[in-house]
Amino acid sequence: MRYRTPSYMDKFHCIADKCKDSCCIGWEIDIDEKTKAYYDSVDTPFAERLKKDIKDGCFVLDEKERCPFLNDKNLCDIYINLGKEHLCQICSDHPRYYEWFGELKEGGIGLSCEEAARVILSNDFSLEETEIEEEEDLPDYDMEVFTALEKARDMILEKLNETGEKKVPLEFLLSWMLKYGKVLQLKLDEYSAEMEEIQEKVISELPEDAQIFGETNSEAAFGENPSEESPFGADSKAHDDGIIEEDDLAQFLMDGRVRSTLMAYFQTLEPMSTSWIPFLEMCDQVNRMHISDTKWLDEINSEKYEIYFRRLASYFIYRYFMKAVFDLDAAGKIKFAVLSTYMIWLLARCTIELTGQCDFEDLALLAKNYSKEIEYSEENLEKLM
Numbered sequence: 001m002r003y004r005t006p007s008y009m010d011k012f013h014c015i016a017d018k019c020k021d022s023c024c025i026g027w028e029i030d031i032d033e034k035t036k037a038y039y040d041s042v043d044t045p046f047a048e049r050l051k052k053d054i055k056d057g058c059f060v061l062d063e064k065e066r067c068p069f070l071n072d073k074n075l076c077d078i079y080i081n082l083g084k085e086h087l088c089q090i091c092s093d094h095p096r097y098y099e100w101f102g103e104l105k106e107g108g109i110g111l112s113c114e115e116a117a118r119v120i121l122s123n124d125f126s127l128e129e130t131e132i133e134e135e136e137d138l139p140d141y142d143m144e145v146f147t148a149l150e151k152a153r154d155m156i157l158e159k160l161n162e163t164g165e166k167k168v169p170l171e172f173l174l175s176w177m178l179k180y181g182k183v184l185q186l187k188l189d190e191y192s193a194e195m196e197e198i199q200e201k202v203i204s205e206l207p208e209d210a211q212i213f214g215e216t217n218s219e220a221a222f223g224e225n226p227s228e229e230s231p232f233g234a235d236s237k238a239h240d241d242g243i244i245e246e247d248d249l250a251q252f253l254m255d256g257r258v259r260s261t262l263m264a265y266f267q268t269l270e271p272m273s274t275s276w277i278p279f280l281e282m283c284d285q286v287n288r289m290h291i292s293d294t295k296w297l298d299e300i301n302s303e304k305y306e307i308y309f310r311r312l313a314s315y316f317i318y319r320y321f322m323k324a325v326f327d328l329d330a331a332g333k334i335k336f337a338v339l340s341t342y343m344i345w346l347l348a349r350c351t352i353e354l355t356g357q358c359d360f361e362d363l364a365l366l367a368k369n370y371s372k373e374i375e376y377s378e379e380n381l382e383k384l385m
């Protein structure tokens, strides 16, 4: 079986007790049957704790929502007493995620872990493949749709990670991604009748040349004067409706007033931690202000930070786009990637006003928090995709 991952995958290592927001706090973990059977068979003195702190196949969180095996040095007592190989599947995988497409397995590291977020932001995005032995169930999928989607994803990822003259400014690229998603979606909707069109026509008709692409998308989508303030937003072209409709999304990216709608909308989603909504409320208050610290505003709009946002967009596209082979909703996956990239930028902008800065570490923690709140809630993902 082929196994594909971002090249940075092996750079991730859990930082354990140095982690500011351990994944062993606040999450209920289901222990897989094989590991549970092993825990039941342990006959050392540690068995007593295993019996006491595991109920109904889950670790019983304490009153502070901590895993009962997370000791006061923030290290795992199961790891220490039984060894790394006896962590349950979820604990040993996290923050790694996997998806199976027949004979192809794709994996990556999830943004919800702060160390993974640092790795994702600080490394160029590229993919690599190896051959592995694999025994997992292989979900059925449509090979023709898969091939078309894979080409589409390759193209999006290539554009996001372009360098030099071919590089298209990110705000135009995000707008183009939305338009591209719509075209692709129309074709996917016609799929049952004319699948070949997706492969032969749609892909070949989409703009390949960065020059043409830049012209057609920048002016058509935004007029001649896109934002001077940021790669993603401007106050100059606001409109009133502010609803997050796909038709509006390209304009939406340039719309200052819509930031408030977006902030309000995110506050209606299911919160995963108690601090998230108060944070969004504070962001909402400073969201419409002109940022007083232009040094940091310039910084998050600089080329250096643009690369971080390109890497984030690449992460979201890589992780979610191919799932469209199962539900044929390619536009939703693109919309989610664009919206998430934009929202993290917007939160970074607000953070400058709230704390006076947004350095690399702040951005990594913001991205991690966004991911925990959104990617790890089925309900929120469904609403945003």
Ligand code: SF4
Pocket: 013, 014, 015, 016, 019, 020, 021, 022, 023, 024, 094, 095, 112, 113, 114, 115, 116
């Ligand atoms: S969140 Fe990441 S770095 Fe922190 S304890 Fe979990 S896996 Fe380790």
